[in-house]
Amino acid sequence: MHNNTAISELIEAGKWISQRGWVPATGGNFSARTNTGFVVTASGFDKGQLGSHTFIELDHAGNRSASAAKPSAETELHLSMYKLIPSANYVLHTHSVAATVLSRVIKGHSLDLHGYEMQKSLTGITSHLDTLSIPIFDNDQDIDRLSLLVSDHHLHIPIEHGVLIRGHGLYVVGRTIGEVRRQLEGLEFLFACELERLKLVGLES
Numbered sequence: 511m512h513n514n515t516a517i518s519e520l521i522e523a524g525k526w527i528s529q530r531g532w533v534p535a536t537g538g539n540f541s542a543r544t545n546t547g548f549v550v551t552a553s554g555f556d557k558g559q560l561g562s563h564t565f566i567e568l569d570h571a572g573n574r575s576a577s578a579a580k581p582s583a584e585t586e587l588h589l590s591m592y593k594l595i596p597s598a599n600y601v602l603h604t605h606s607v608a609a610t611v612l613s614r615v616i617k618g619h620s621l622d623l624h625g626y627e628m629q630k631s632l633t634g635i636t637s638h639l640d641t642l643s644i645p646i647f648d649n650d651q652d653i654d655r656l657s658l659l660v661s662d663h664h665l666h667i668p669i670e671h672g673v674l675i676r677g678h679g680l681y682v683v684g685r686t687i688g689e690v691r692r693q694l695e696g697l698e699f700l701f702a703c704e705l706e707r708l709k710l711v712g713l714e715s
């Protein structure tokens with residue numbers, strides 16, 4: 511895919527994601543794999559108001575061409591996910607209330623969801639009886655170290671849809687812009703439901 515096509519898709523996705531309140535302030539970052547490497551959002555911008563000047567182009571090795579803007583502080587995590595999941599062509603990172611709070615109250619290493627019909631919005635899930643497991647990693651300001659942790663974990667349990675970073679947010683992957691948006695919307699719906707459920711029945715249930 512051409513860089514300009516990917517940038518247009520991510521600008522559009524950013525407006526949609528921002529309208530839903532999943533990228534407050536300057537939170538979140540987005541990227542796509544392209545035929546010359548990757549495009550990633552520049553650091554520190556409102557992701558609901560992106561323009562072509564708020565994207566950085568990287569080559570296949572993840573190196574950027576000389577440019578005034580700084581790539582997302584979390585670029586390394588995006589590049590790791592592309593390396594780990596060859597079918598992934600898009601990575602969206604969001605900071606919703608539900609993802610932030612749920613990843614803090616769940617003390618284990620994964621959020622395991624079952625019993626929800628909407629699990630079927632995730633690629634490969636065909637029943638509410640399946641368990642949809644999203645790994646949770648402790649947040650770390652050292653993104654290289656966090657990326658290594660995610661990569662190590664993937665060797666044992668392959669990441670399918672995305673990962674949660676505790677108290678921070680969600681990273682979701684997809685083959686197409688349609689798939690990554692569907693998976694993001696599905697996961698955010700499930701997180702909101704699970705948060706409501708835990709408020710009603712408590713953490714042990």
Ligand SMILES: CSCCC(=O)C(=O)COP(=O)(O)O
Pocket residue numbers: 535536537538539551552553554555581582583584603
């Ligand atoms: C105020 S958000 C803190 C940084 C962060 O977690 C994020 O997603 C945005 O960082 P970026 O460098 O991509 O703008």
Ligand SMILES: [Zn+2]
Pocket residue numbers: 537538539584603605678679
């Ligand atoms: Zn973030």
